Amino acid sequence: MWKFLLPFAAFVALAVLFAFGLNPKRDIHALPSPLIGKAAPSFSLTDVMDPNRAVSNAAFKGQVYIVNVWGTWCEACRQEHEALLGIARQQVVPIIGLVYMDQRDNAKEWLEQLGNPYTAVAFDTDGRTAIDWGVYGAPETFLVDGQGRVIYKFISPMTPEVWQREFLPRIAAARRAGA
Amino acid sequence: MNSKLPLLAVVLAVCLSAGVPARALDANGQLEDPVLQARYERITKDLRCLVCQNESIADSNVELASDLRRQVREMLSAGKSDDAIFDFMTDRYGEFVRFNPPLEPKTLLIWGAPFLVLVLGVVIIFRIVRRRSRMPLDDESAPGPL
Numbered sequence: 001m002w003k004f005l006l007p008f009a010a011f012v013a014l015a016v017l018f019a020f021g022l023n024p025k026r027d028i029h030a031l032p033s034p035l036i037g038k039a040a041p042s043f044s045l046t047d048v049m050d051p052n053r054a055v056s057n058a059a060f061k062g063q064v065y066i067v068n069v070w071g072t073w074c075e076a077c078r079q080e081h082e083a084l085l086g087i088a089r090q091q092v093v094p095i096i097g098l099v100y101m102d103q104r105d106n107a108k109e110w111l112e113q114l115g116n117p118y119t120a121v122a123f124d125t126d127g128r129t130a131i132d133w134g135v136y137g138a139p140e141t142f143l144v145d146g147q148g149r150v151i152y153k154f155i156s157p158m159t160p161e162v163w164q165r166e167f168l169p170r171i172a173a174a175r176r177a178g179a
Numbered sequence: 180m181n182s183k184l185p186l187l188a189v190v191l192a193v194c195l196s197a198g199v200p201a202r203a204l205d206a207n208g209q210l211e212d213p214v215l216q217a218r219y220e221r222i223t224k225d226l227r228c229l230v231c232q233n234e235s236i237a238d239s240n241v242e243l244a245s246d247l248r249r250q251v252r253e254m255l256s257a258g259k260s261d262d263a264i265f266d267f268m269t270d271r272y273g274e275f276v277r278f279n280p281p282l283e284p285k286t287l288l289i290w291g292a293p294f295l296v297l298v299l300g301v302v303i304i305f306r307i308v309r310r311r312s313r314m315p316l317d318d319e320s321a322p323g324p325l
Contacts, residue, residue: 029232031229031272031273031275032273033273034269034270034271034272034273034274035271101242126246127242127243127246128246128250130243130246131246131247131250131271132271133271134271134272134273136229136230136243136272137229137230137243
């Protein structure tokens, strides 16, 4: 009995492990954020378009908003830009941009050329805000609820499908919970 | 003369260079206090660079690693404890940022697995040995059950 059961059990265990571990849809570089459910780290930086204007996420308190981390060096950010422009046109939530590891002029030029989907674009001069948010690449997109808590983090280029599937339902739920 | 000599030279070069730590990454120079510098080196070796996930921030030359090294350096200079620095990092990047996760209930399996496998191996060997010791000793004429 054991002679048959044991190898069979081992096979099943391995199959389950591989099904999870080798799943091609699973992005092994996407790490769960410990920020989920916690208060969004506050930042006060200057605006990419105007160094004299401050951008702070405190100004969006009480609203559901998203924070999109990007840089002109990031090819995947160019990929998702069209999707962000589309999302901005829907005017569902304010989109705060966070420019990461970049030059102000490059970022400015990018927005002037490709269009600006952001309600405000903060310029992270020395990467400290990115560290506070646990950013380790770009693009990364955070969703913050009306209580100022991070409720979701998406690591990869944004697409209309991801927006439909992952963001809109969470935004609706956050609004229901906040109302 | 000897065809193995070049090979030997390569092997030696590889082995010897493995012992030399590359410290060229730190553009900021050493911390003034050697005790702090030692802590700095230990801490940055235990923190994972999340961009190139198998390198520590001490070994990685990507910008995130250098930002994180700066953070460690500043916190050390500000008199923060090692635990405070590790907490700062795990609060932001999760337990994954540590190469050496602390022993706690949820990491029990990671730390316990080697011992578990060891015990399992001992049990299996014990059973095999016991079964074989019960077999008849003479077997030149009659092959055993195996």
